[in-house]
Amino acid sequence: MEKKNYYAVIGAGPVGYVLSILLALRGFKVELFEKRPDPLTTSQSGEWRSTNLKIIKRSYPALRRVGVFEEFLNYSIEMFQIKTILQNQDEFEILFRGNLPGSTSYSINRVEIQEILARRIQDFQDNIIVHYNACISNVQIDQQSFDVKYSDGKIETKRGYEMVFGTDGIHSAVQQAFLTKPGFSYSREYNGYGYTELQIPALETQEGSKFRIQQNTFFHWPRNNVDVHMWGLPNFAGDINIGLFMKVTGEHSFEYFKKSGFDVFQKFMFEYFPDSKLLMPNMKDYFDKCNLTRIVTMKCGPWKFGNFQLVGESAHAQNPFGGLGFNASMEECVMIDDLIDKYQCDWNLICDDLYKSRKLTADKMNEFGDQQFTLYKDQLYDEPVQISLILQDYLSRVYSDIFQSSSQFIRFDDKDFLECLKFIPVENQLIDDLVKLIPDILDLAKTSRFDQRVFEIVDKYRNLTELASFKNQKSNIKIDKQNGYAFENLFAKYMSSYKQYTPEI
Ligand SMILES: Cc1cc2nc3c(=O)[nH]c(=O)nc-3n(C[C@H](O)[C@H](O)[C@H](O)COP(=O)(O)OP(=O)(O)OC[C@H]3O[C@@H](n4cnc5c(N)ncnc54)[C@H](O)[C@@H]3O)c2cc1C
Structure with missing residues (x-):
């Protein structure tokens, strides 16, 4: 018999906890199954991945809705800059925040996030039953059932939920069951x-x-x-x-x-x-x-078969250099919550809408993560990359009223991610223009000086969010001078915050 408004959530990672609480806040009944022990009663060591997460604005609505935002702030550290320490121990800093108030990021250990959410979920005991040490297997889409193996070895077959959410991460048991379904596409790359x-x-x-x-x-x-x-x-x-x-x-x-x-x-x-x-x-x-x-990236689709729906890392796994996996999943939890109102609990419509709105975004975030990995690991010594980083940093500090870098859009804004991506070619074009038109642009960057010529060029790009719209307006810029820079380490010459290593004696 179908249990109306009775839901199963498989996997108590951050996404499973948040989704369960959002459902409970609506008065729905939830059973949450987690194969690991309760993080509040078990030593974390070896049980939970303990890496830190960068949490950005995209996550705040979800954390607020489930009532943990203040506690999250207590256990995290705000970050304002990236410091890069080169092999010769020289170092420089790049601004790592947006222009608007509150446009920063926070670093928090994964263990803390797990514990904050595990504590919060205890406030919903009337609506949420959490089963720790409960491993799910044998997911049967057509029978709408799955098996739970408890720590005492007992196995129980569960069925009859209105929806089952697979929030069980990259090695999801629900996703494994989808592999048997025609029409499910899946790719995983190491x-x-x-x-x-x-x-x-x-x-x-x-x-x-x-x-x-x-x-x-x-x-x-x-x-x-x-x-x-x-x-x-x-x-x-x-x-x-x-x-x-x-x-x-x-x-x-x-x-x-x-x-x-x-x-x-x-x-x-x-x-x-x-x-x-x-x-x-x-x-x-x-x-x-x-x-x-x-490091693994994974794309798949669709995210729903029968009454099983993938959410979070079970639906899309990204290279951690993008810093978006958790943040994107939090956005999706909020979207689901809003779509419940929009479609009055019609889960076919909710899940269809979610997939249509987010699949491309998830794929693009995936690509972004890989690009960031290559950028940080391999390309920091490439001249165009160095110039771009130096100028992005200069513009975002000195012309912050009229300029926000692509990195600031992506990391510190809560704008649609695909819209943010459109700014990357605009920014490339702007940087190209600055290098060609202002011969001393890197010297200006080095000394962090305001310059009217720079202002005027940047101003032309103001509020432009994609290259096509800019090209229509750009005809009045004349490129009158070519300027080449050919230094091996441009950061040393032109990054305003560059410091040579001085050994302490
Ligand atoms: C090194 C690293 C750095 C990262 N940095 C960032 C960052 O800075 N910012 C960011 O936004 N994202 C980051 N991420 C991504 C982020 O960690 C993930 O997006 C996020 O943890 C996904 O949460 P989730 O709840 O979907 O899955 P998970 O965190 O993987 O949780 C899945 C849960 O399901 C449980 N489970 C699995 N199988 C079963 C089963 N069969 N039965 C019952 N339970 C099961 C697991 O035990 C686990 O608790 C990073 C990832 C890595 C690896």
């Missing part, structure tokens, strides 16, 4: 790289925990000479969560270091990431327990 975690622990002082390096900063250590990249995201407790991205096999790979042992790994780290010598006293502990998680 790019040969993976990540593991290290940590810069907080410095314990008499006044409390402190950061060992500057606060409110997203760190990058690009090492394209060895094909390894490291990033660092701050935590409210004063530590920095480090993501070390490297090849899965081959030279300088995870497999190589695990086989060779800690001494070889440490020597490599000290050579290519000299700061790790001072900043990571706990490197061995992390090395001993670390695993590699492979």
